[in-house]
Amino acid sequence: MKKILLSALLAFSLHAEIVDRIVATVDNQPITSYEIAKVSKEMNLPPNQALNYLIDQKILQEQIKKQGITVDDYDLENAMEKIAKQNGMSLFEFKNVLEQRGEYQKFKKALKEKLLKDKLFAQIVNTNLKITPQDIKNYYQTHKDEFKTFKTVQVTKYVANNPEILKKLQQNTLLNLPNVSMKAEVYSPEDLPKNLLFLFQQTKVGQFTPIINQGTHFITYYISRKDGEEYLPLSSVQNIIAQKIAQQRREQILKEYFSKLKNRADIKIFNN
Numbered sequence: 001m002k003k004i005l006l007s008a009l010l011a012f013s014l015h016a017e018i019v020d021r022i023v024a025t026v027d028n029q030p031i032t033s034y035e036i037a038k039v040s041k042e043m044n045l046p047p048n049q050a051l052n053y054l055i056d057q058k059i060l061q062e063q064i065k066k067q068g069i070t071v072d073d074y075d076l077e078n079a080m081e082k083i084a085k086q087n088g089m090s091l092f093e094f095k096n097v098l099e100q101r102g103e104y105q106k107f108k109k110a111l112k113e114k115l116l117k118d119k120l121f122a123q124i125v126n127t128n129l130k131i132t133p134q135d136i137k138n139y140y141q142t143h144k145d146e147f148k149t150f151k152t153v154q155v156t157k158y159v160a161n162n163p164e165i166l167k168k169l170q171q172n173t174l175l176n177l178p179n180v181s182m183k184a185e186v187y188s189p190e191d192l193p194k195n196l197l198f199l200f201q202q203t204k205v206g207q208f209t210p211i212i213n214q215g216t217h218f219i220t221y222y223i224s225r226k227d228g229e230e231y232l233p234l235s236s237v238q239n240i241i242a243q244k245i246a247q248q249r250r251e252q253i254l255k256e257y258f259s260k261l262k263n264r265a266d267i268k269i270f271n272n
Helices: 033-043 047-066 073-086 091-101 104-128 133-142 163-171 194-202 234-264
Strands: 022-026 029-032 152-160 180-187 218-227 267-269
Touching: 022 047, 029 033, 029 047, 033 047, 047 104, 047 234, 073 091, 073 104, 091 104, 104 234, 133 234, 152 163, 163 180, 163 218, 194 218, 194 234
Parallel strands: none
Antiparallel strands: 022 029, 022 267, 152 180, 152 218
16 A cells, blocks of 8 residues: 655755665665655756656566566667667777766666666557557548658758768758768659658658668758659558557556556655
8 A cells, every 4th residue: 555745755855964764665665865866966856756756666676577577788789789870880889989988887777777677668568559450440541641642752862971971961962072972863652661751751842851870871861842642551551550559559558557556556755
């Protein structure tokens, strides 16, 4: 049974001398005044929000333990490599940057915590998420304008081995930059992979797409013009619709799941 005495927290002040004591327990797991002060400072939160955050973390950690969820070195290396590529670096280069800043161990710890939570969230959502063909059809019929597209699109494709070069190009197309190849191209929706098709849809005429990391090189497209209008058939967008529905329901599933966990948890907050 949850026993919360929020008034006790009003007496807690970050400006006072902090005596490390147990402020609260979550299923007999302690939360100390030092932890609250640390989170308050690091996350720029008032003490009551810092306490709520720590309560949620204790509940998450307990669930991760109960479900037997683990993250090994292989998981960490894969996740770090993806982050490195997103920043235009190799894994070795990325690790070196973190080491030079003295942030490697802190980053690795935070990443492991995130991966553990992601695995838990995926398990919860996958267990409770059910999307039927009728759900997909209903979404398509009620959001059809989301799937309106061009018949043809004219673009200029720019390729470079450094994203910084493309950023400069996006700011000024008149620059004569080295090591950049360009090519004018015309596409119809059928010519494009789904991710590029939706990227072109979302980018207005006269603008650049975000820079795309292709591993060995980087690409950006300038949208010159779009002609014609048509609707993508349901058969070609049903996976995208399923992802949209899943994202919408994911937040609600997690919210309801953790609300139940929190209500069942034995949470106690102590007076001075």
